[in-house]
Amino acid sequence: MLAVGRVRLEPDWPVFMVDWYGALAYAEWALSRRGTRWGLPDELAWEKAARGVDGRLYPWCDSFDASWACMKESMPDRRLLPAGVGHFPVDESPFGVRGQAGNVRAWCNDIFTPTGPETDAGGRVRPEAVDMGAPSAVLRVNRGGSWYDSVAVMRLSDRFNHRASNRNSNIGFRLARRYGGA
16 A cells, blocks of 8 residues: 555555556556557547446446446445456446446546547548647547546546646556457
8 A cells, every 4th residue: 555645545446647658558568568559548448348238327237326336426434546457346337347337447548639539431430530740739638437536427428638748646547458359
């Protein structure tokens, strides 16, 4: 356990306070260690992993209960902080991905555009929409709810953006890879 100020950071908390570039660097490190290409998901892949094939509003269904995800209203009796990744078991998508409605938002690979990512005729994100070398002033997408959010922004379809160089206590990352490991 590590303490920062008066806050004790617990070992089962999700990773946060990492900028978009740090998340990419970690993905490269994971590739060198495991030999499998890992990276930040594009936002459509993130959304599919969260909402399933039926497009539900939350990982569990279309209705909301604050006790099912780590967010402001779920913790009225304690300080607002992240929770252990297994602390809210209902916050699990149809594909078994945890913590997408609450706890920590996740960086996506995409450059933020108000209308969403550009896709090809097959619905795949166009490669030029994911520019790895863009300057830090470019806004990057982050998705999901966080421990600091209220119910008004907890829907899985909600989109957020920050500069790639931004480090925030409610933004982290998760790695993904293409089905089949390619």
